C-alpha cells in the first residue's frame with residue numbers, strides 16, 4: 001500500500017529523515033514511535049505530500065507520488081489538534097470530505113449516520129462541536145477522516161491531549177473500528193503504551209532513522225539496541241561481555257539465556273528478572289525507593305558495585321526503603337541486545 005524508498009529530508013545540515021525505507025501493507029496498522037525530534041512528523045508530512053523530499057521516493061499503491069498534490073493522494077489525515085470546524089455541527093464536520101467529492105445530500109446523510117454509529121456517537125448529527133467533550137471531538141475527527149474511505153489513514157498523536165483512561169478506551173475502540181473497516185493506518189506517537197496497543201507493527205525511530213521495526217511483542221521482548229531498550233523505559237541496561245551462558249557486567253556475573261549472542265554487547269535485565277534474596281546470598285544492595293504500581297511494587301536498589309538497579313516485587317513482599325537485600329538474576333529476565341544493526345524490513 002505504502003512504500004518509502006530511501007526517503008531523505010534535510011533541514012540545513014541535519015537530516016530529519018535519513019534514507020528511510022518503510023513498507024505498510026494493506027489493512028496493516030503501523031505505529032511510528034520515537035522521542036521528540038526523531039523525525040516522526042516529518043515522515044507523516046512526506047507521505048501526505050506536505051514536505052518535499054531531498055532524496056528517495058514515496059509510493060502509494062505502487063505509484064510514485066512525486067508531483068501528486070495532497071488532496072489527490074487519497075489519504076485521511078487526523079492530526080493532533082483535530083481542528084474541527086467550530087461553526088459547523090457534527091454532521092457538517094463529518095460530511096466535509098464527502099461534500100468536497102460532490103456526494104449527494106442523501107449519500108452524505110447515510111454515510112454520516114453509519115460513521116457516527118461506528119465511532120460510538122449515534123444520533124449526534126446536530127450537536128455543536130464546541131459542546132462536545134475532548135474524547136467526543138476526537139471521535140468526530142476520526143469519523144471525518146474515515147468518511148471518504150481513504151486508502152491510507154494517517155494519525156499524528158491521535159490521542160495526545162486526552163486523559164489516560166479515555167486514551168486507553170479509545171485505543172481499543174480505534175483498533176476495532178480499523179479491523180471492521182479493514183483500514184490501512186500509519187500513526188505517529190511518542191506514547192509507547194498507545195503505539196503498542198494500537199499497532200500490528202511498531203517502528204521505533206531515532207535521529208531520522210529506523211532503530212527497530214517489529215510486532216509489539218517482538219520489540220518489547222527483544223529490543224534491538226540499548227537505545228530502544230532505554231526508550232521503552234528499561235533502566236537496567238549495561239555493557240557486558242557474554243561468554244557461554246554468562247555475562248560479565250558491572251553487577252558481576254549474570255546468567256543469560258542459552259543461544260545468546262557472544263562477545264561484547266549490552267544486556268538488559270528486566271525488573272522482573274531481578275530477584276530479591278536475603279542480604280548475604282546475592283549482590284548486596286540498599287533499597288533507595290519504592291513505588292506502588294498497582295499490580296506490583298517497583299523497587300530501586302543501590303548495589304555495592306555498578307549502577308542503580310530496578311526490581312519488581314509482589315505487592316506486600318517489597319522491602320522498605322533503607323533495608324539491605326541481596327539480589328540474584330534470573331536468566332529468563334535477561335536479554336542480550338543485538339550488537340548488529342537492525343536487519344532491513346522484509
Ligand SMILES: Nc1ncnc2c1ncn2[C@@H]1O[C@H](COP(=O)(O)OP(=O)(O)OP(=O)(O)O)[C@@H](O)[C@H]1O
Nearest residue numbers: 011015016034035036037038039040041042043190
Ligand atoms: N520546518 C522545519 N525547519 C527546520 N527544521 C525542522 C522543520 N521541521 C522539523 N525540523 C527538525 O527536524 C527534526 C525532526 O522533526 P520532527 O518534527 O519530524 O520530529 P518528531 O519526531 O515529530 O518530534 P515531536 O515528537 O517533537 O513532534 C527535528 O530536529 C526538527 O527540529
